[in-house]
Amino acid sequence: MVGIDILKRGGNAIDAVVAAAIALGVVEPYMSGVGGVGFLLWHQPGKATRILNFGGHAPARATPDQFTPENKERGIRASLVPGNIAGWFEMLRSEGTMSAADVIAPAIRLADEGFPLHPFNVELIRISLPRLNSAGMEVYGTVPLRIGAVLRQPDLAATLRKLAAEGPGYFYQGELAERIHRYMEAEQGLITRDDLADYEPEWQTPIDVSYRGLTVKTCPPNNEGFQILQTLKLLEGHDLVSLGHNSADYIHLVSEAVKLAVADRIRWAGDPRFQPVPLDRLLDERYIADRAKLINRERASRSEGERWRSTVALPVVKPGEIEGLTTHLSVVDEQGNVASITQSLGNGFGSGVVIPGTGVALNSFAHWFETDPACPTPNLIAPGKRWAACMAPVQVFRNGGRDFWFSIATPGSYGILHTTVQMLLNIVEFGADCQAAIEAPRFRLWEETRMQIESRVPAPVLTELCRRGHLLELLGDFNYWVGGGQSVMIDPESGARLAGADPRRDGYAVAY
Numbered sequence: 001m002v003g004i005d006i007l008k009r010g011g012n013a014i015d016a017v018v019a020a021a022i023a024l025g026v027v028e029p030y031m032s033g034v035g036g037v038g039f040l041l042w043h044q045p046g047k048a049t050r051i052l053n054f055g056g057h058a059p060a061r062a063t064p065d066q067f068t069p070e071n072k073e074r075g076i077r078a079s080l081v082p083g084n085i086a087g088w089f090e091m092l093r094s095e096g097t098m099s100a101a102d103v104i105a106p107a108i109r110l111a112d113e114g115f116p117l118h119p120f121n122v123e124l125i126r127i128s129l130p131r132l133n134s135a136g137m138e139v140y141g142t143v144p145l146r147i148g149a150v151l152r153q154p155d156l157a158a159t160l161r162k163l164a165a166e167g168p169g170y171f172y173q174g175e176l177a178e179r180i181h182r183y184m185e186a187e188q189g190l191i192t193r194d195d196l197a198d199y200e201p202e203w204q205t206p207i208d209v210s211y212r213g214l215t216v217k218t219c220p221p222n223n224e225g226f227q228i229l230q231t232l233k234l235l236e237g238h239d240l241v242s243l244g245h246n247s248a249d250y251i252h253l254v255s256e257a258v259k260l261a262v263a264d265r266i267r268w269a270g271d272p273r274f275q276p277v278p279l280d281r282l283l284d285e286r287y288i289a290d291r292a293k294l295i296n297r298e299r300a301s302r303s304e305g306e307r308w309r310s311t312v313a314l315p316v317v318k319p320g321e322i323e324g325l326t327t328h329l330s331v332v333d334e335q336g337n338v339a340s341i342t343q344s345l346g347n348g349f350g351s352g353v354v355i356p357g358t359g360v361a362l363n364s365f366a367h368w369f370e371t372d373p374a375c376p377t378p379n380l381i382a383p384g385k386r387w388a389a390c391m392a393p394v395q396v397f398r399n400g401g402r403d404f405w406f407s408i409a410t411p412g413s414y415g416i417l418h419t420t421v422q423m424l425l426n427i428v429e430f431g432a433d434c435q436a437a438i439e440a441p442r443f444r445l446w447e448e449t450r451m452q453i454e455s456r457v458p459a460p461v462l463t464e465l466c467r468r469g470h471l472l473e474l475l476g477d478f479n480y481w482v483g484g485g486q487s488v489m490i491d492p493e494s495g496a497r498l499a500g501a502d503p504r505r506d507g508y509a510v511a512y
Contacts, residue, residue: 002106003331004510006098013331014042014095015103017339018088020329022107022160025084026153027115028506029140030124030348031327031411034159034171035355035362037083038343039219040091041206041393043404045336049395051219053386054087054201056080056365057271059190060383066190067371067381074131076189078351079362080387082171084343086201089168091339094203104164111160111359114152120506122147128348136354136361156359172196176358183355208401209233209283212428215401218394221277225392227265227417231257232424233288234295240429246441246457248464249297254425255470256295258418258445259303264291265417266308269388270378277378300469305447306414308370308377326391326411329507330488332404332497338488340407342391342416390414394424404490406434410483410502415444419483434487434500435509442482452481480504 003020011019017040025033032038037056043049058080071077092100117125122145129141143151162170170176173196181193206217209229216232218225234257243250268277281287326344345351346364353362368388369381379388393409406427410419419442426437443453452473453462466472475481484505489498499509 001510003329004512005106006103007331007333008512009098011098011103012096012335013333013337013339014091015098016333017329017331017341018091018096019103019106020331021084021341021343022088022104023110024327024329024343026107026110026156028121028124028327029153029156029361030128030345032084032343032345034085034156034163034360035079035082035350036343036345037080037363037365038087038341039223039389039391039393040087041217041219041340041395041407042091042095043338043395045404049206049217051204051206052087052091052201053204053219053223054083054090055222055386055389055391056083056363057199057384057386058366058369058381059192059195061190061192062366062381062383064371064373064381067366072369072371073347073364073367074352076184076187076351076353078346078364078366079189079191079353080365081191081195081199082363083199083201085163085168085171086199090201100167101164104160108157108160108164111153111157114150116148116150117143117146118506119147121151124348131347131349131352133353135356136349136352139354139359140349153359155357159358159360172199176360179358180355187353207279207283211236214405214428215397216394216424217397217401218392219389220272221269221279221388222271222386223389223392224265224269224417225394226269226277226279226282227261228392228394228420228424230261230264230282230288231418231421233283233285234260234292235425237289237292240425245426245430246461248461248468251443251453251457251461251465252300252468252470253295253297254418254422255443255445255451256297256301257292258421259301260291260294262303262306262417262445266304267377271386271388274382274385275378298468300449302448303445308375308379309447326413326416328393328409328411328484328486330393330407330409330486330499332488332490336404336490338395338404338407340393340395340409342393342409342411344391344411390416392416392420394420396424396428398492403492405492406487406489408434408437408485408487410485411505412444412481412483415481415483418445419485423485423487434489434498436500438485438487438500438502444482452479454479454482478504
């Protein structure tokens with residue numbers, strides 16, 4: 001509703017999406033916020049589609065020897081340099097029409113006056129409380145965990161007021177930067193005032209592939225969205241419609257294509273400033289054709305899992321040879337501008353570290369780096385490096401990439417990269433509208449042949465998948481483990497704006 005109110009007041013899609021993004025950091029403080037990171041996919045009719053990468057990077061002192069499996073996921077060393085503030089302000093500066101004060105005002109009100117907790121708030125705060133430091137517990141450990149209890153965050157409101165008045169300099173060079181620096185020194189953290197002062201978001205060009213005559217665009221590396229594109233290309237040579245939606249043949253084929261793309265993503269994803277990512281080969285038609293020959297139509301292949309593991313039982317799906325808790329939101333405005341943001345703190349309340357007196361929870365994205373020096377992939381942590389990011393907003397275009405059709409994306413860690421494929425195929429292959437595409441039963445792949453799958457898939461299909469070697473875990477009818485998709489669409493004939501939101505989480509599609 002914050003975003004809708006901004007549109008009603010004459011703001012454009014950027015104004016609305018930034019206002020909604022900041023408000024989400026207040027009303028879903030365990031998923032995103034001031035201390036988080038993200039990516040924007042931005043389309044304007046008649047102009048080049050652009051990416052804003054505000055995904056943060058490793059501090060200058062972030063070398064592998066500084067981390068253990070425990071402290072890279074939780075605690076003072078788990079945070080990368082936050083990018084959200086720089087990203088939000090850069091969007092408004094470059095493409096917005098309203099002042100930062102007007103855009104941030106609704107979030108300040110929600111933080112100051114509070115809001116009543118709903119079931120998802122209660123559950124996520126409850127399971128995330130063990131992650132929090134004492135400053136975090138003073139806020140979230142004192143609110144009654146029941147539906148209707150009001151959560152107020154006065155320190156966060158004060159921080160947002162300062163940002164509205166002083167701009168991003170308050171966070172990266174000013175008083176808040178100094179507070180973060182001093183707290184890091186006292187607690188043996190890694191981020192310094194210099195790390196903060198040096199941070200800048202980056203405008204980038206999307207990567208894309210042609211699929212069924214459409215153009216599918218997403219973020220370039222260090223983003224891992226190329227897994228989505230490669231999966232689509234691996235499937236393009238198959239008549240998916242003839243297999244039947246969510247039939248055993250269909251689910252098996254999609255899952256096998258995903259495993260091939262996952263193997264390549266694990267091997268090659270990283271920050272191209274440190275090591276090139278060979279997209280020209282990974283998305284090449286001949287390479288795709290060779291990889292597609294490895295799809296086993298009868299038996300489930302064994303996967304390494306969602307990320308590199310130092311010890312793997314053989315045989316598993318291997319990469320080809322060549323000579324990365326979250327939220328997503330999208331806005332389309334009257335002019336046809338489309339803004340799609342995926343942003344996150346990484347896990348519940350990120351690192352669990354709230355900077356005392358500020359309400360700012362720091363992210364936990366060091367966890368998405370590898371820290372074992374023996375790691376052979378490009379995603380080994382290093383000073384200034386950007387993590388291999390699984391947050392991948394997607395937009396689909398007609399007419400050679402000129403005309404926007406729909407955007408679709410989801411939170412869900414590495415599951416983002418195959419949940420998005422499933423939702424996209426529901427629209428492109430099976431003619432679903434946004435809402436039906438999101439609500440349809442989904443699955444998520446893990447290590448070996450393990451597949452989590454929603455129970456609405458018919459029992460005979462589940463039986464046949466088991467026969468083919470898939471180790472199934474039933475998730476119930478709707479489960480947020482397979483994401484929380486959001487979509488907006490412009491009808492190609494009427495120009496009507498359509499949207500869909502996922503009942504698995506608390507998103508809603510709202511229009512006026």
